[in-house]
Amino acid sequence: MSDLRSLYQEVILDHNKNPRNFRVMEDADRSLEGYNPLCGDRYVIYVRMDGDTIEDVSFTGSGCAISKASASVMSALVKKKTKEEALRLFSQFHDLVTGHGVGGNEEGLGKMAVFAGVSEFPARVKCASLAWHTLKAVLERQTTAVSTE
Amino acid sequence: MKHPMAAAAREGLHVNKIRADFPILARTVHGKTLAYLDNAATSQKPSSVISAIETFYTTMNSNIHRGVHSLSEEATGAYEKSRDLVRRFIGAESTREIIFVRGTTEAINLVASSFVQPSVKAGDEILITGLEHHSNIVPWQLVCGRTGAVLRVVPITDEGEVLLEEFASRLTPKTKFVAVAHVSNALGTVNPIQAMVTLARERGIPVLVDGAQAVPHLPVNVRELGADFYAFSGHKMYGPTGVGVLYGREELLSTMTPYQGGGDMIKSVSFEKTVYNDLPHRFEAGTPNIGGVIGLGEAIRYLSSLDWRAVEEHEADLVAYCTTMLSAMPGVRIIGTAREKAGVVSFVVEGIHPHDIGTILDQEGIAVRTGHHCAQPVMERFGIPATVRASFAVYNTREEVDRLGKGLRKVKEVFG
Numbered sequence: 001m002s003d004l005r006s007l008y009q010e011v012i013l014d015h016n017k018n019p020r021n022f023r024v025m026e027d028a029d030r031s032l033e034g035y036n037p038l039c040g041d042r043y044v045i046y047v048r049m050d051g052d053t054i055e056d057v058s059f060t061g062s063g064c065a066i067s068k069a070s071a072s073v074m075s076a077l078v079k080k081k082t083k084e085e086a087l088r089l090f091s092q093f094h095d096l097v098t099g100h101g102v103g104g105n106e107e108g109l110g111k112m113a114v115f116a117g118v119s120e121f122p123a124r125v126k127c128a129s130l131a132w133h134t135l136k137a138v139l140e141r142q143t144t145a146v147s148t149e
Numbered sequence: 150m151k152h153p154m155a156a157a158a159r160e161g162l163h164v165n166k167i168r169a170d171f172p173i174l175a176r177t178v179h180g181k182t183l184a185y186l187d188n189a190a191t192s193q194k195p196s197s198v199i200s201a202i203e204t205f206y207t208t209m210n211s212n213i214h215r216g217v218h219s220l221s222e223e224a225t226g227a228y229e230k231s232r233d234l235v236r237r238f239i240g241a242e243s244t245r246e247i248i249f250v251r252g253t254t255e256a257i258n259l260v261a262s263s264f265v266q267p268s269v270k271a272g273d274e275i276l277i278t279g280l281e282h283h284s285n286i287v288p289w290q291l292v293c294g295r296t297g298a299v300l301r302v303v304p305i306t307d308e309g310e311v312l313l314e315e316f317a318s319r320l321t322p323k324t325k326f327v328a329v330a331h332v333s334n335a336l337g338t339v340n341p342i343q344a345m346v347t348l349a350r351e352r353g354i355p356v357l358v359d360g361a362q363a364v365p366h367l368p369v370n371v372r373e374l375g376a377d378f379y380a381f382s383g384h385k386m387y388g389p390t391g392v393g394v395l396y397g398r399e400e401l402l403s404t405m406t407p408y409q410g411g412g413d414m415i416k417s418v419s420f421e422k423t424v425y426n427d428l429p430h431r432f433e434a435g436t437p438n439i440g441g442v443i444g445l446g447e448a449i450r451y452l453s454s455l456d457w458r459a460v461e462e463h464e465a466d467l468v469a470y471c472t473t474m475l476s477a478m479p480g481v482r483i484i485g486t487a488r489e490k491a492g493v494v495s496f497v498v499e500g501i502h503p504h505d506i507g508t509i510l511d512q513e514g515i516a517v518r519t520g521h522h523c524a525q526p527v528m529e530r531f532g533i534p535a536t537v538r539a540s541f542a543v544y545n546t547r548e549e550v551d552r553l554g555k556g557l558r559k560v561k562e563v564f565g
């Protein structure tokens with residue numbers, strides 16, 4: 001059970017149940033679908049930019065608890081951040097869930113830290129990073145849907 | 150139904166004895182004894198199969214059909230012995246009708262390339278059903294893309310059944326080929342395959358049956374069934390991965406062009422003219438999976454030593470027991486409630502994604518499959534992205550089903 005609790009932390013379960021910024025953004029200036037064909041997780045990420053800053057971000061879709069909570073936490077983290085800051089957060093998140101080099105330095109990670117447990121579940125890394133990959137593609141103005149396969 | 154090779158006396162199934170034949174069942178996962186309920190993906194292998202493969206590599210490894218030395222003769226003998234075991238196991242007339250391939254997928258692609266593609270033209274129809282595995286959909290889409298033929302699909306009911314009237318009404322003068330699963334891997338539905346084959350054959354339409362999920366669970370006799378082609382995989386029937394079988398009626402196989410060119414499939418090659426080998430070798434280009442074929446032969450020996458009536462009863466009991474247990478759990482919906490099912494129980498739990506369920510069950514040592522099971526059209530039909538699937542083999546027990554139930558209660562605990 002302790003391993004499971006490290007994956008399914010209260011914060012994650014809460015974001016899964018009550019996802020933040022979970023809505024269609026009518027006045028989005030960019031949006032993109034991200035899809036994990038292995039488990040059928042499918043989200044659309046919407047952003048509205050103000051110059052280089054993410055003025056607003058939201059998402060819709062469905063998938064497992066890990067993917068949904070990750071999209072929710074991500075949306076809270078990157079709002080009002082610049083594109084560059086958001087991409088830096090993505091790379092921190094990526095290192096965190098793949099178990100690379102954040103050792104002992106979880107304090108700087110803020111809300112993201114609850115996903116540290118994912119690194120012990122390699123099969124779930126793709127779930128956790130789907131929304132982030134999609135956001136990165138949106139920010140880089142990619143137009144074809146993102147697939148994590 | 151009596152299995153064509155039912156040599157074993159009717160004495161019931163000694164599941165504990167059977168479990169001892171499968172060494173992997175003794176291992177633990179996350180500190181718990183493994184409960185392997187993912188047999189539709191691939192079954193575990195008995196010691197006899199594992200040691201037959203080891204014996205091949207330690208005592209007679211060599212290439213087949215080519216050397217005059219002793220090892221090659223022994224290996225060729227063992228390889229061809231497996232072919233005859235397969236022939237008897239499925240009741241085929243001749244070993245010329247048994248082609249070794251990589252698996253069901255390759256068997257279907259072989260028929261698509263060498264039989265169907267050359268014989269259809271724009272506007273002709275190929276008929277499949279709504280419960281097919283991707284490997285019995287995509288090869289036909291490729292044929293349609295190349296020829297202008299049209300893929301038609303018999304819809305399935307809310308129970309996950311194919312209705313014979315629906316099937317019959319789609320057999321038209323344009324229908325040039327029918328490809329259907331015997332048993333659905335996603336839902337467990339057993340199709341009324343005998344009636345379907347008869348309906349098609351009465352109209353002169355050749356039929357391929359995807360038997361990947363049928364052969365491990367039901368006695369199959371291709372001559373009684375009357376199918377033109379029957380495909381299955383070794384790894385789902387206690388044999389090794391990388392080997393499978395295409396049965397084809399000799400009359401059809403002998404008119405077909407080769408699938409791949411290379412060694413072993415020819416009689417003579419010159420730059421002017423190549424003479425193809427006889428059946429079945431014409432369809433086995435290159436060095437085959439010799440060790441795998443020998444392992445498959447051993448798996449058939451193993452299956453044939455079991456009392457098949459007892460196997461069917463045992464597996465039906467597990468499906469029924471699991472279905473009853475899940476039906477009593479609040480929020481659980483079983484996907485696929487056909488009257489006749491084999492080996493598979495697919496389900497979803499309200500508000501909890503199958504992937505999360507799979508991870509939590511794994512922590513309890515329980516292996517189930519979660520996802521779309523390579524049958525995305527089935528998922529779409531039921532309006533869900535994925536299911537949890539428990540699938541059974543001869544060595545599974547009611548206790549393991551109980552553990553699944555306990556695991557699901559833990560899932561609900563975690564998700565509050």
Ligand SMILES: Cc1ncc(COP(=O)(O)O)c(C=O)c1O
Nearest residue numbers: 252253254282284334361362382
């Ligand atoms: C019904 C069905 N058809 C075809 C296949 C493909 O078999 P293989 O992957 O062994 O080629 C499978 C395996 O998942 C199956 O369940």
